[in-house]
Amino acid sequence: MKTVVKKILGATLVSGAVAMAAVPVQAETLTFGIVPQQSAKKLARLWTPIFKHLSKKTGTTIRFATAQNIPTFEKRMRAGEYDVAYMNPYHYTVFSQKPGYDAIARQKDKRIKGIVVVRKDSPLKTLAELDQKKLAFPSPAAFAASVLPRAKMEQEGMNIEPKYVSSHDSVYLSVSKGFFVAGGGVMRTFNNTTPEVREQLRVLWSTPTYTPHAIAVHPRVKPETVAKLKQALLEMNTDPSGQSLLKTINFKGLELAENGDWDDVRGLNIRLLDNLLAQ
Structure with missing residues (x-):
């Protein structure tokens, strides 16, 4: 009887070991x-x-x-x-x-460099002309698209009203639709936005590079x-x-x-x- 039990237990242990070996290791x-x-x-x-x-x-x-x-x-x-x-x-x-x-x-x-975009048909030619205007930015801490342009505007004594619209694409879309006269972005996302939006915009000003x-x-x-x-x-x-x-x-x-x-x-x-x- 003891021998039978040992054999059964042994078979159980072996089959358990085989089953454990068959379990795949989870990939990181x-x-x-x-x-x-x-x-x-x-x-x-x-x-x-x-x-x-x-x-x-x-x-x-x-x-x-x-x-x-x-x-x-x-x-x-x-x-x-x-x-x-x-x-x-x-x-x-x-x-x-x-x-x-x-x-x-x-x-x-x-x-990387920040850009300020306006509609292609906008009469604006210089950054200074955005003084007293409401502008679109992705977020307060968006480095090239928001921090750098706003720092330059402050340095030049400009007083603008920033509005944060959550993403670069939202900036480009809202400016293209005329909701804002201008907005901040970067060249990579500007080039990567939808052609129908990009073709309605032009770059007014660019920041230094970082x-x-x-x-x-x-x-x-x-x-x-x-x-x-x-x-x-x-x-x-x-x-x-x-x-x-x-x-x-x-x-x-x-x-x-x-x-x-x-x-x-x-x-x-x-x-x-x-x-x-x-x-």
Whole structure:
């Protein structure tokens, strides 16, 4: 009887071990947050194929994420909700402090500059003519699209009324429809907006250039995962499918980045998100 019981128990243990071995190991998953310069639907359409490509190359599942507007994105960044994030230059100088995002890549051979757009048929010719006007911006802390133009206007003694409309595309659409005489954006999103909107607009003024958006990782992401992600991002420059995907977001390529690359932005001493940083 004891022998039978042992055999039965042995068979149970063996079958259990086989069953455990048959259970697949769960693949690591990363949430990649994209700053909502454009609508969530549009961003998902542009970035999801890129994340599928990177998932395949790294063996890590990378999922698209964003927020309904930039202030919400900023709160989620401060809370460390994204494992990886694509953020504007000012955001990087803030969230590299808390919760400690670390830059790994940025757009290759690129400098970011803000623009102020008006309708193509607008009589306005100079930035000074926007004095006393109501202007559209994506959000208070949108670096090139809002912070830089408003700083210049303040420096010139201009008094404008800023209205925040949640995204770059919303700025372009509202200006094209005549809801505002002008609005702030950046060249990449301007070139990437719908042709029927873009063709109704022209660039009135541009800011000086700065280090562009950062791709940065949260400190909790394992070093070996970060290394694989860096390699996969760089390989997009030479892989035909990667090159095609980069073109869809108007990137000529990617290059590795480090924290000090954004010292030019830190030198502006922008304090807009100090309260959020202190939380």
